Amino acid sequence: MQQRSQDIVFTKRPYIEDVGPRRIKSIKFSMFSDSEIAKAAEVQVYKGVYYDLQSRPIEGGLLDPRMGPPNKSGKCATCDGSFGDCPGHYGYLPLVLPVYNVGYLSTILDILKCICKSCSRILLDDKLAKDYLKKMRAPKTEPLKKAEIMKSVVKKCTAMAGGKAVKCSRCGYLNGTVKKAPKMIGVFHDRSKVNDNSLEELKSAVSHTKESKSSINTSSVLNPVKVLSLFKRMTDVDCELLYLSDRPEKFIITNIAVPPTAIRPSVPVDGSQSNENDITERLKRIIQANSSLRQQLVDSNAAFHCLNGWDLLQVDVAQYINSDVRGVPTEMQPSRPLSGFLQRLKGKQGRFRGNLSGKRVEFTGRTVISPDPNLKITEVAIPIHMARILSYPERVSSHNIEKLRQCVRNGPSKYPGAVKVRYPDGSARLLIGDYRKRLADELKFGCIVDRHLEDGDIVLFNRQPSLHRMSIMCHRARIMPWRTLRFNESVCNPYNADFDGDEMNMHVPQTEEARTEALMLMGVQNNLCTPKNGEVLVASTQDFLTSSFLITRRDTFYDRATFSLICSYMGDAMDLIDLPTPTLLKPVELWTGKQLFNVLLRPHASVRVYLNLTVKERNYSRKIAKRIGDKEIEVETMCPNDGFVYIRNSELICGQLGKATLGNGNKDGLYSILLRDYNAHAAATCMNRLAKMSARWIGNHGFSIGIDDVQPGKRLNDAKGVTLSGNYKKCDEQIQMFNEGKLQLKPGCDAAQTLEANITEVLNKIRDETGKVCMRELHWRNSPLIMSQCGSKGSAINISQMIACVGQQSVGGRRAPNGFIDRSLPHFHRGSKTPAVSLFYIYLALDI
Template identity: 45%
Template sequence: MGKEQFREADKALKVVGVKFAPGDCEFMRQTAHVPVFNNKLYEDVGGKLQPAAYGPLDPKMGVSTKTGLCATCGLGLTDCVGHFGYFDLDVPVFHIGFFKLTIQLLQCICKNCSSILLTAEQHRVFSRQVMNPNIDYLHRKALHKRIVAACKKGSTCQQCGMKNGTVKKAVGTVLKIAFASPVPADELGKYATMFTVNQEVGEHVRKMKFTLLNPLFVQKLFANIKEADIPVLMVRSGEEKHPNDLLLTRMPVPPVCIRPSVVSEVKSGTTEDDVTMKLMEIMLTNDVLKKHKRDGAPSKTLFETWEHLQIQCALYINSEMSGLPADMQPKKAMRAFTQRLKGKQGRFRGNLCGKRVDFSGRTVISPDPNLRIDQVGVPIHVAMTLTFPEIVNKSNIEKMRQLVINGSDIHPGANYLVDKKTGNKKLLKYGKREELAKNLRYGDTVERHLDDNDVVLFNRQPSLHKISIMSHRAKVMPGRTFRFNECACTPYNADFDGDEMNLHLPQTYEAKAEASELMNVKNNLITPRSGEPLVAAIQDFITGGYLLTHKDTFLPRAEVYRFAAALIDASAKKQTKIRIPPPAILRPVELWTGKQLIELIIRPDKGSQVSLNLTTKNKSYSGNLEFCNKDSYVIIRNSVLLAGCLDKSLLGSSSKVNIFYMLMRDYGEDAAVDAMWRLARMAPVFLSNRGFSIGIGDVRPSEKLLQEKGQLVDKGYEQCAQFIKELEEGKLKAQPGCTEEETLEAIILRELSTIRDHAGQVCLRNLSKYNAPLTMAVCGSKGSFINISQMIACVGQQAISGHRPPDGFEERSLPHFERKKKTPEAKGFVANSFYSGLTPTEFFFHTMGGREGLVDTAVKTAETGYMQRRLVKCLEVIQLLIYIYIIKLFRISVLLMMELFGLPDGLDPSMMEAKDGSVVDFAHVLVHAKNIQTKKDKPIPVINSMSFENRVDKQFHETEQKLEKQFWCKNWKRTNHLLAWISWLTKPTASKFPYSCVTIKSQEAITRAQGTGSWVRLLATSIG
C-alpha cells in the first residue's frame, strides 16, 4: 500500500519544537528499564550461549534479531522500539560534550566558596536580562559570552576574598582542567615537616603555578553553587538544569536494537557493535577502579585507572578525539554517537536530508526527439515494478478489475490488492485473480503499474538548482533506458555519454497535483536566475534549423510532405490538418524554400491563432538590416519567416529573442513546447535526408592556408627573437611593477596568443561555407572558431596558471632544450595543428595544459559543491528570519507585508520580458499589436490628421518615458498605467492617453495581471 500523506489529527498534540538539555541522574534512572552491572555479554545456559542478564545485551532492553522477543514489552524487532538501561560510575568524569561549558562555569565561580565572581550590581543587571522570556538563542549565546567575560575580569571573590587565577584546558593533556593557583607564602608553613624530609618536594611546591582540577573537586564546587546564581551561570532557557548535570556519574545504556549483534553464518559467534564493545570496556574499567579503591591501591594506580575511565567515556561519545596518548589510542577506528550523527554519511545529511527511497528507479538515459518535451520514456521493466495506489471508485472499477486480472506479469497490470476493511495485502502474482477482481469493492486499493501519462519526477544529480528535478509525463516503452527529448537537457545539465538519472513516482493524488502544477517542465521553461529560457533547442536541432533556413535551401514537394508528415502526432486523440504553404517557385518545377517550413514549426494547423511577430539580429549579423550579406537579420511576421537564418540566438537557450520564448510570452507554454517538439521532429528528418557529418576532409588545410599560417608563425617568431635580443642587450623597457624578465614573458605571451587568433581568421577565410565544423561554430550548435583553428592551423601557446610553462628542469622547461632558452618552441608554443600532428616536445607542453585543466575541473567541482552547501545553509537561516519578519509585519499592516514579496525592487526575474531587464518589452508588444491588427484587416482610423501608426509610435515613447521617470518604483502603480495604456491602444479613439481616467484599484490590477500571465498575452487577447 502506498504511503499515506501526513495529516494533522489533533491541533493540541502538534509538535512545536525540540529542546536539548543535559539529562540528570534521576532522569536516566526513571527512563531506564533495567540497571546494568554485569560486564559479560553472554553466559552459558544449559550448553547454549544466551545474552547475559543485567549485561549490555540483556533482552529487557530489546532485541536485535528477527526471531527474538523483548523481555520488557514482549514485541518483536519490527514493533519494539527498545528500552534504555543504566549503570553507575564509581567516580564522576567530565562529559566531552559539556567540557567547554564546564571550564566556562569554573571561570565564573570562586574555587573556594563557589560564589559567582560578579559584583552585586552586575549580578542584578544580568539576572534581569536572563529572565527575559522573549530572548532568542543568538541573543542568549551573546549574553552568556558577556557574563563569562565579566566574571574573568572580577578575579577577587566578593564573598570570601580569595584571589582566583585563570582556569583553562591543560595543555598537552586530554580532558584535564588547569587552575593557576600558586601556594601562598603564608601557607608554606603547613608543609614544613615534609620539606625537611624531602628537599626536592619543597622546591617543586614553591615553583608550582598550576593545579589540576579533578572531576570530584569540580563536582563539590558545583554542588555548593547558590540557587540564585544558577540561572545567571547557565543562562536560563526554559527548564533550568543544575551544573552538576554537566558531569557524568551515571551512564545511559542505549537499546539493543540501535547496536545490533551480527550473527555470523560462516563461523560460530557474533560480531558486536562498536557501542556495545565500548560499553563493556567502560564497565570493566569501572570495576577495576572499584577493586583498587576497595583494596587500597597506590594513588598513582588509582589516578591512572580514573584517567583511563575518563578517556573511555569520552570515546564512547566521540571516537575522533585528538591528543590521546599512544597507549590509549583505539586499536581500530570505531563509530561513536558523534560519528553516527555528523558528516555526509550521518543521520542528518545521510538519512534525513537525503536518503534512499521506495518507488524510485535509476538507469542510463538516452535521447529520443520523438517524445514530447514534457515526456519521459520509461522501460517496461521499471513500469511493472513502480506502482501507484489507486483507490477503487465508481468511475474506475472496471479498469481496476482488468488490471487485477492482468496481475503483475502483464503490463498494464497490478502487483498488490489491499482490502479496505481488513487492510490485508494480497500479492497478485499468484492466486485466483479473476475471483479477486469479481469481489473488488469501492474503497479497496489496487497498487497498479506505472502507466502512460502518469506524473513522475525526473532528477539528475548533482541537484544544483530547483530545475534539476522536474515532473514529466511517463511514456512506457521497450528497452532498458530512460528516454527524453534533448531540449530538456540544459536544466539537468545532462548528456548521453553514460549519465544516469532518477525517476520517482508520487504516491498520493495531492503529490501528483502539486508536481504537475509546480514542477512540470512546461511551467519551468524560464530560469528564475535571469528570466531567460533554459528548455530550448540544442545541437542537432539548431544545426538543422540553421541549414533549413539558408537562402539556397530548396525542397521539392515530396520532401516537404515528408517533413510535414514528421509533425503528425500518432498518439494525439484528435488529428489536425497540416496546411502546406504555396510553393515559392512554380516553374519549371515546384520548389519550397526552407524558410517556408518554419511556419509549419510555429503554426502548422490552419485554424491555429498563433501569430508570432519578431524582428532581431542573429549571431552573425554584420550590418545593413535585412540586406545583411550573411542573411543574419531575422524578420518573422504572423508566423512566416521573411528573412534571416535561425541560429542559436533564435532557437537555443539563454536568449530572450528566442522564438520559443516569444511564443511562450505571447501564447503560453503549450504553444512554446509544441513548437519545440515540432522542430525536434523536423530537424533530424531534414539532416538525415540532407546528410551532415564531419570527416578528416573537413579539417584538411589547403596549400594557401598552410602558406599564410607559415608566414604568421615566422613573423611571430621573429618578433619574439627581437624581444629576447633586446633583453640580452639591456634595451627592453620594464613595465610598471615588473622586472625585465617578467616584462619579456608578458610581451611574448601576448604576441604568441595573437598568432592562434590570426590563424583562426585565416581558416575562416579559406574554408568552404559547407564545412561542417564551420557550420556548427557559426550557428552556435557546438564548438567555436578556436577549435577549428586548433584542428586545422595551429594549436597555439600552452598556458599554465596564465603564464608560459615554468622551468621544470634546471633553467629549462624540458630537457630537450638548451639552458636559459626563451624561444617560443622552448616555452610551450605548439605551431602544429591536430591535423598535422604534434612533435614530442609539443605533446609534452600540450599535456601540461591538459593536466592543469583536469585538476582545475576536479578542484572547482569540490569547492563549488561545498560553497553551495554553505550558501544553502546560510539562506535557510535568512529564509527563517524573513518568515519571522513577515509574521511580525503582518500583525502591523497587511500593506507593509505585501512590499516584502519579491526582490528588493519588487520584480521577479522570470517575468522580466525585455533583454535590458525591463518588465515589458514595449517594442515587441507594439510590433505584435500592429501586425495582428493588419492581419485581421481592421480599419486603421485617422485621428487629428495623424495616422494611427504614427500616433501609437509617438504615444508609446511618451508613455515609456513617463513610466520610467514617475512610476517605476511601485509595482501596483506600474500595473495600473500599463493596463490603461493597453486599453487605449486597443481603443485608439480617445483624444489623449487616459492618465486621469485610471480608476482601477491596485488589488484588482494585480489580480488581472496575474490572471493573464503575460502582458503580451493580455494585449493580444484584448485586440483579438
C-alpha cells in the same frame, strides 16, 4: 428497577475546545539531565554480564528483556510487544562519580574561562555584563549574532586575564587561566601567577616533606565534581549571557542512558554464542570501570588510586560517545577498535549519508540512458522489461475494474499485467498459478492491485551526483521496447547528462499523495527555469540549434509538399496545422524556412500565442546602412549576417535562430519569454515541436564533420604563412634588441623578463589573427563554422586551432619552462629565445 440502575454507567468526557490546527511557535533542543534520564528509563542496568547459565538474557544486564525483545521470536517484558511492535525501552546506568561529556568539552572550557572558580559568577563588571546582556536580549538579534556576542564575552574574560590572575569583583577570589589538560580528558586551572598567601602556606605545609626540595606544581585539575558544583551555582542570567539554552550542569554526565536492544542487536553465532554490538561492548566496559571505581572508594587505602579509576571511567564514557576522541593515554587505548555513537552518525556509511540521505529502496530501476527527440520533455521511455518488474498499487473502482481484471488475468509475466492482489481485510494473493482468472472475476471495489507500470504513470528521474533540486525531476512513463531509459535531449542540461554511457535512476511513487506531490513540485514543466538565477535551464541544445540555424537561413525555400512534410514532423497525427501564405507565388509557390517557425510558434488560428521578441545572435554585427547628408547612421536591425532575430506576433521577421534565442542561459530567449508571458505549457509544447522537427530534418538533411572540414585551402594557407612569418620577424627583432642591450625595459622587469613578456604578447596574437582569417575564408557550409556560429558546439578559437595553429600555450602566464639546462628540450641550443623553443606550435596544414 434497582438492577437496571446499576447497569447505567455515566462517563464524563473531558471538554476539548476546537481551536483548529495548532501552529508550532518554537522548537528547543537541549540535553537530558540525570533525573530526566532516570525518569525516562524502565530499568537500571548495573550488571556487566549478558546471559545466565541457560543462555537467557539476565535481568539488570545490558540485554535485559525489559528493554525490548532480543529477536523476532521474543516478547518485550515491559509492553508485551513483539519484535516489530515494540519500539524499545531505555535503561539507565548511574555513575559513581560524574564525568565530562566530551561532545561539550570546548563549551565547558569557555564557560570555566568566564566564571569565578569560587562563587560561579561571570568575570565581568556589572556595567559591561549589562551591556552584553542587553545585546543578547535584543528581539532582532539573530542566532549567529548571539554566537558572536558569546565569543566576544569569552574573549573579553580571557583578555582580562592576559596570562595573569583575574580577581572576582564579587567575592575577591583570584582566578588563574583555564586550559585543556594535555594527554588526558580534563581541565587545568593554572594559578602559578596568583600572588596570594596560599602559595606560601602550601610551601610551609610541605617544607618537611620530599616535595619541598622540588618545584611545587600550582596547576590544579578541575575535576568534574568541582565543575558540577560550579555549574549548579551559576545564575540563569549568566547562562543567558553565555548563550546557553539550558542549564550547564547537563554537560556533566552522572547518569548514562542505555539504549534499547533494538538499536544494538546481538548476532547469534553457532547457536549458543553471540556477537555483541560495539555499543553494548562499550557499555560493558563502562560498567566494569564504574564498579572498579566504587570498590576503590570503599577501600580504606584508596586515596592514592582513586584518580586512576576515575580517569579510566572518563576515557570509557568518552569513547562510548566518540571512539576517536583525543587525549586518551596510550595504555588506556583498547586493543580492538570499537565504534562509538559519533562513528554511527558521521561519514559516508553513517546514518545521515548512508541511511537517510541515500538508501537502498524498492520500486526503483537503473540503467543506461539514450536520447529520443520524439518524446516530450515531460516523458521518459521505460523498457518493458523494467515495467514488468516495477509495479504501482492501484485501488479498484468502477472506472478501472475491467482494466485491472485484465491485468490480473495476464499475471506477472505478460504485459500489461499484475503482480499481487491485496484485499481490504489485509490478506494478499500473489498472481502465480492458474487461478488468476478466478481472482479476476472475484475482484471487487476496494481491492488493491499491484499492476505493471503503464503509460502516463508518474516516476522520479535522477542522475547522480544530485547537486541541485533539478537533478531529480518528475516525468511521465512511456513503456517502450529495448533496454535503455530514454528522454528528450532538451532535458540534459539540468541533469548534466550526456549519452556516453551515463546511467540514471528511476523511482516509482507508491501512493496518490506522493504522485501528486511529485507532479506538482518536481514536474519538468514546473522546473524549466533554475531557482539559482531564474534562467531557463531546460532548452534546446546541439542538433536542435544546428537544425534551426540552417532552416532559418535566408536562401532556404520549400515547395508545398516539402513544407507540409516538415510541418507534419513537429506535431502528432491529430494536430491541426494551418499553412501560412507562401512567400513566393510565381512561378511556383515557395515558403521560406523562417515560416516553419511561424507554424511552430502558432500552428493554427485557435492558438492564442502572440510572441514578441528581439535577440542578437552570436554572429550579429552592426553595419552602416544609411547615409543622410554627411551623417552615417547605424541601423542595428540591418545585420549583414542575419544575426538580429526579430519575432512579432509569433512571426519570425528576420534573423537566423541560434543559442541566444533557443538555448539556455538567456533571459531574453524564446522559451524565457514564452514562460514569462504565457505559461510553462506553452514553452514546453514549443520545445517538443522543435525537438521533433529538428531531429527529423537533420536526419534527412545530413550533417557530419570530416577531415575536409579542417583542411585549409590555398588562400588560407597563404594568409596563415604571412601572419606567422610577420610575427616571427617581430620576435627575432625583440631577441636582437635584447642581445644588443637596446631593449626598452618594462616597469618592474629586467631585460630577460621584458623579452619574455614581449615575445608572449606577440605570439598570443597569432591565434586570434589566424582565427579571424579562418572565419573569413571558410565556406558557409563548413560544419565546424556552422556549429560555432549557431552556438551548438565550439568557438572561433577551436576552429583556428584545428585548421591553422594550436597557438602559444602558457604555463603560469609564461612560455614553457626549461626542462633541461637553459633550454626547454635538448633539440635547441642553450639560451635560445626563438618562438620554436616553447615547442607548442603545431601546424596541422604544414608538412613538418
